[in-house]
Amino acid sequence: MADLELRFLPTSRQLVRALRQELLWLSWACASVVAAVVVIVVFDSTAARLGMVLGIGWCVYQGRNAVRVLRTKHQILTSGIPTLRLSDLGVQVRNLFGHLDGAALAWTDCAAVVVSRVPNDPTSWVPVTRYVRFVPVAPDRVAGTPRKSDSRPALLDLTPQESLTAWLELTDQRPGADEVVAWLRLHRPALRLVGVGDQAAQSSEE
Known part of the structure; x- marks a missing residue:
């Protein structure tokens, strides 16, 4: 009995569209970290600095997740593993x-x-x-x-x-x-x- 295998390998345009959401999310997280660092440097307020430090931690965590999802999705879409x-x-x-x-x-x-x-x-x-x-x-x-x-x-x-x-x-x-x-x-x-x-x-x- 001959097996039947069906695969999907996206075009370059489809691959970019699929990864765009994670790239935008990663960019937002990086921009938020930069903005938080600027606030910490400019404002001499303990409460503001503490809030920004917590915000940086959250953005780093979300950015790490975005990188993981980005790598996983790229692996999926270029692997050729049968669907x-x-x-x-x-x-x-x-x-x-x-x-x-x-x-x-x-x-x-x-x-x-x-x-x-x-x-x-x-x-x-x-x-x-x-x-x-x-x-x-x-x-x-x-x-x-x-x-x-x-x-x-x-x-x-x-x-x-x-x-x-x-x-x-x-x-x-x-x-x-x-x-x-x-x-x-x-x-x-x-x-x-x-x-x-x-x-x-x-x-x-x-």
């Missing part, structure tokens, strides 16, 4: 936007696969059109931990736990959801497929 991998054992799904850790689900624990349009209007820097969700027979059968940075719950109107096994298809992505459905029909013909408004994702019950 979806289908094998003879099961499926592995990784969030496109937030972290390296993904979720895994064995075929024996997969009740159905839903292919549908994204219900909410995406405001992300990468346009998302459809999603493929691998539905477990029970939530505890999914190996993975929800993250606050995951954008899928808000996009798909799902709980964080339900979103762990949802893969996002980008606009005009190839291979995409159609190829996922074709792979499932070829290699997992007994698995129930449920689709909404797309010919390639019609329910296999027909």
Whole structure:
């Protein structure tokens, strides 16, 4: 059985857009530290100086977090790690936007696969059109931990736990959801497929 792996490597423009928020946050933290130092030097007030010292500590802490997020996001977006991998054992799904850790689900624990349009209007820097969700027979059968940075719950109107096994298809992505459905029909013909408004994702019950 040939595995199916889907990856996303952004263009330079997309990469810059993805990292812009963290760069702005880091710049703000650095500017705040400089301003606080100026206040400490200019004003001869113990209370003002104490407040500025505390402010510097807070900005340094936030700046450190911004650097960490910036490095992590850059690593994610340039790594080429598959966001979806289908094998003879099961499926592995990784969030496109937030972290390296993904979720895994064995075929024996997969009740159905839903292919549908994204219900909410995406405001992300990468346009998302459809999603493929691998539905477990029970939530505890999914190996993975929800993250606050995951954008899928808000996009798909799902709980964080339900979103762990949802893969996002980008606009005009190839291979995409159609190829996922074709792979499932070829290699997992007994698995129930449920689709909404797309010919390639019609329910296999027909």
